[in-house]
Amino acid sequence: MQTLIAATPFGRRSMTLGQFSRLNEAADLPGGLTVDKWTVFRSVRIAKEAIGATDRALAILNALLSFYPDAELSSKNRPIVWPSNKSLTTRANGMPPSTLRRHLSVLVQCGLIVRRDSPNGKRFARKSASGDVEQVYGFDLSPLVARADELHAMAEDVESEKRAFKVSRERLTLLRRDIVKMIDLGVQERAPANWSEVSKHYQDIIGRLPRTPSKTVVDAVCKELEELWTEVHELLETFVNTQNPDGNESHNERHIQDSSPDPHIEIEHGSENKRREIDPAMTNGNLLNLPERQLPLGIVLDACPALIDLMPAGAVRSWKDFLATAQTARSMLDISPSAWRDAVDVMGDVQAAITVSAILQRSHLIVSAGGYLRTLTEKARLGQFSTWPMIMALLRAKHDPNKGDGRPAAASTSDNPAGESDIELSRELMRQLTRSRHEPR
Structure with a gap:
């Protein structure tokens, strides 16, 4: 041609x-x-x-x-x-x-x-x-x-970068999974550490990830997560090494007691002996000395089903959905923004939202939801309030209606609607809690 x-x-x-x-x-x-x-x-x-x-x-x-x-x-x-x-x-x-x-x-x-x-x-x-x-x-x-050779080399470089990016994303996923589960293990086993601060550090690192991160960003986040992984791993390793056989035997005995076939295990608020058996930190009324125990979302929703009805889709699938729905509940209960801000500042957003969901569940017994929230906020500020017994009481009332129909006496209507002063754990509830604490997630 x-x-x-x-x-x-x-x-x-x-x-x-x-x-x-x-x-x-x-x-x-x-x-x-x-x-x-x-x-x-x-x-x-x-x-x-x-x-x-x-x-x-x-x-x-x-x-x-x-x-x-x-x-x-x-x-x-x-x-x-x-x-x-x-x-x-x-x-x-x-x-x-x-x-x-x-x-x-x-x-x-x-x-x-x-x-x-x-x-x-x-x-x-x-x-x-x-x-x-x-x-x-x-x-x-x-x-x-x-340009055939040049184009072929460019294509190989692109594929190589994609493979490296895939490896980085897999590494990020594994680090996130390990850290979350190790923190959860430390909280459940009450290992001596400030787990809330560790969890906040983890959330701060993850919060820097954009929706579609580049490989450079993923690698930088992975580097920080590796340092946190090492820190959490050392905390748990130190805790395991400090456990002696007597302590392990006592730990096993507690598990056997938790699985007791007795119909009900009652914890009386006025019994100092029972309170010492649960934890010596309770004897002085200072809940700040107790290790932080994070309630699973499923148990909170089981105890407060009224909150689910406020969700447009009828389902709360994550803590993010839970917090958004709690804001709706706050408005319905006429809780002022200032009372809500004080609760969040003292308890944290999740614990404040759990408290509001519990108040919503017992709203038919509470005259002033905002005033009650401020009372609980002040107790939390003094280390005398925790959402754990509140949720446990709601679960007890739900799963064991013979022991409590959710309507306490009039004297306790405004001071203790969640039954904080008289908590009973049924065998069914203990089974749920044991599963949530010891089953792999």
């Missing part, structure tokens, strides 16, 4: 230095260079973002390659195709002409094709009397031949 190279674009389109460089590369191709057209197209598709090509530009390039009859592009016979706009639109899945022209320009700017424009801008092939093609005006695919 004899070709007279048309180097400049038709009409008002100007030539750029990049186009001029691609023209020189196409003109200097060695004679025996051949590439598979679909192999090079696959490389372009993988590295499209690095190249700067769009999805529609790739659809047009795919259509242009389909017009070339051979499976291989060769530098010996310059690969030029000359489809009409109508034919090109048909093979590009009916792309509008204006969109077609715009994305053809993208292919030229990316250096994937070169325009070989005729004097009047039309695309055609001139043949000799014998039928051989003498002159062609259209789209030159030679840059794909010239």
Whole structure:
């Protein structure tokens, strides 16, 4: 095929230095260079973002390659195709002409094709009397031949980055899972550490993750999580090493007592002996000395089903949903914003929301929900209030109606609607708590 190279674009389109460089590369191709057209197209598709090509530009390039009859592009016979706009639109899945022209320009700017424009801008092939093609005006695919190795290397780099990013994300997931479960283990086993501070540190690190993080961000977060993982692991390892056989035996005995077949295990508020058996820290009325025990969301919802009715979808699937629904409950109970802010400042947002959900559950017994919340806030400030016994009392009233119908005496209506002063744990409740504490999550 004899070709007279048309180097400049038709009409008002100007030539750029990049186009001029691609023209020189196409003109200097060695004679025996051949590439598979679909192999090079696959490389372009993988590295499209690095190249700067769009999805529609790739659809047009795919259509242009389909017009070339051979499976291989060769530098010996310059690969030029000359489809009409109508034919090109048909093979590009009916792309509008204006969109077609715009994305053809993208292919030229990316250096994937070169325009070989005729004097009047039309695309055609001139043949000799014998039928051989003498002159062609259209789209030159030679840059794909010239850049085949470059495009292949770019595609490999992109795939390598994707694999590395996948490994980083897997590492992030494993670190998050390990840290969350180790913190939960430390809280459940009451290992000596400030677990609420550790959990807050973890949430601060995770909070820096955007919705679609880059590999750099993921790697930076993983580095911080690895340091936290080491810290939490050392805390638990130290705790395990300090446990003696007598302590383990006593721990096992407590598990056996928790699984006792007795119908009810009663904890009387006025019995100092019982309170000492539970925890010596209770004897001085200071709940701040107790290790923090986080209530599982399922148990809170089981104790406070009234909160679920406020959720638009009728389901609370996460603590985020729970906090949002508690805000709705606060408004319904006419709890002032200042009372809510004080509760959040003293208890934290989750514990304050649990308190409001418990108040909502007993709202028919409480004259002033806002005043009661302020009372509990002051008790919490003094270390004399915890949501754990409140939720346990609600569960006791739900699962054992014979022991409590949820309507205490009038004297305790405004001071202790959740039954904090008289807590009874039924066998069914103990089974639920034992499962939630010891089953793997």
